[in-house]
Amino acid sequence: MSLPTSPGRNTRRTAAAVTAAGLVLALAACGSDDADASSSGGAEDGHGELSLQLSWIKNAEFAGEYLADSNGYYTDAGFSAVNLVAGPSTGVAELVQGSVQVALSDAVSIGTAVANEDAPVKIIGTTYQKNPFTILSLADGGNIATPQDMVGKKIGVQDSNTSLFKALLAANGIDEGELTIVPVQYDPSVLVNGEVDGFVAYLTNESITVAAQGKPVTNLPFADNGLPFVAETFTATDQTIAEDREMLKDFLVAEIKGWTDAIADPAAAIDLALADYGSDLGLVEENEVQSAQVANDQLITSSDTDADGLFTISDELQQETLKSLAGAGIDVSADDLFDLSLLDEVYEEHPDLVDYAG
The missing domain is CATH 3.40.190.10 (Periplasmic binding protein-like II)
Incomplete structure (x- = not known):
């Protein structure tokens, strides 16, 4: 955006930043104690706190998250707090270490970690239908x-x-x-x-x-031009999907509501980025407005989301993503990379959320 481009963004841009050594250490550190400590589901009074690893700095890219937080959707979903952890990061190490429960990443990063390191993570939805x-x-x-x-x-x-x-x-x-x-x-x-x-x-x-x-x-x-793969993917560990399924579903409901608001009123989300969430970053309003317009019009919404709701990944888009990864030497199957059953259940239980355009 308006910020000087940092060499650190290579950790956000590709799964190559998830080094074999780093991920092996993260996997080794991921034990039952960490998982129990980080789990936010199952409490009688709600889900407790959840930590969401962002892929980049707190600019307009996370407009839906800001509105889900400020409009109380996370609270409505049963969370005492949702901590937005600024990147850059692919989120893989944080997920397997148990320091976050959900990460925003991309299919290349997640696919590489799964294919090369057998990382126990899956994509459960995606903000961007098209990668940027x-x-x-x-x-x-x-x-x-x-x-x-x-x-x-x-x-x-x-x-x-x-x-x-x-x-x-x-x-x-x-x-x-x-x-x-x-x-x-x-x-x-x-x-x-x-x-x-x-x-x-x-x-x-x-x-x-x-x-x-x-x-x-x-x-x-x-x-x-030949490489359609999903990005800004919601990713969780296999353990969280198995043990905290309802928590993840409630989180997705809050996210859908936040992004529905962001699409309807991007200016409100940009104001939050400038005045609150990214207030210390020196963001330039004009650049943030353009970024939100590009994201909303070209990346987030599509004929598939119009028909099936935000964050969905059609069978065709899954196959296009896998073909793109194969071209980059990443060998994974749809079952290795995706678990979209949670999102399917969300829309079955909340069919009104499909119509994000109102």
Whole structure:
């Protein structure tokens, strides 16, 4: 957004940040004592506290969470408090250690942890129907509007996103030798300065901040060009799903209500981000407004959510996600990655929540 891009965001951007060593230590630390201590379900007076690991800083990206909290939906759902833990993080280590009960992550991060480390976690819903990854370019520079426009160009790719970028190439029949991969960090100034023609970025972040500098931009979204996978996924451990099912369902109800409000009145959520939840971050209102518009119009809502409700992942989108992960060398099945039965039950029990558009 308006903040300087931090090298730390590689932990949010890809599952490569969940190192084998770190996850093994986390799994080793995850025992019955931790699980019992972190469990928030089963109390006679409600669910107690829940900790939600956010994937990034407290900006407009978590508009629904702010409204679920401030409008009392978490309280209505039986939680004495829901702690919004700022990222960046993929959330996997925190989940398996038991320090949080739910994490907002993405299919690449979760799929990698499941496939490579046998992490006992599953996606139970998703905020974003489409992932926000893009090849960002300057309209008067590289102007990369189609995959073939990358041929012959210099593309800035962060180390942690290399496998994902190569999957984009493979999905579009482009050989690595047809372009130049330039190792970069997460600061898009290399694009603005002309050191690269394209840059792996987020539609809701660098694309907006570069344009705000008076530089017209062109985007090549991964989701529209061969790599559609879900992001900002609600993820929980297998143990929490088994032992605290009703707690997770109540949490999802509160989240659906919060995001329904955020879609109906994004300005209210942005005000909360600026004045309260992200008040110490130096957020720029105009950038946050644009981020919310992109998220609401392009990433969160779709014909599937119109028909079946927010956070749903259709069978087709599941298969598209798995195909995208396979292209990045991540071998998982739908049963390994998803458990959408909780969300199905939520909508069966609360059919009125499907109509988020009112």
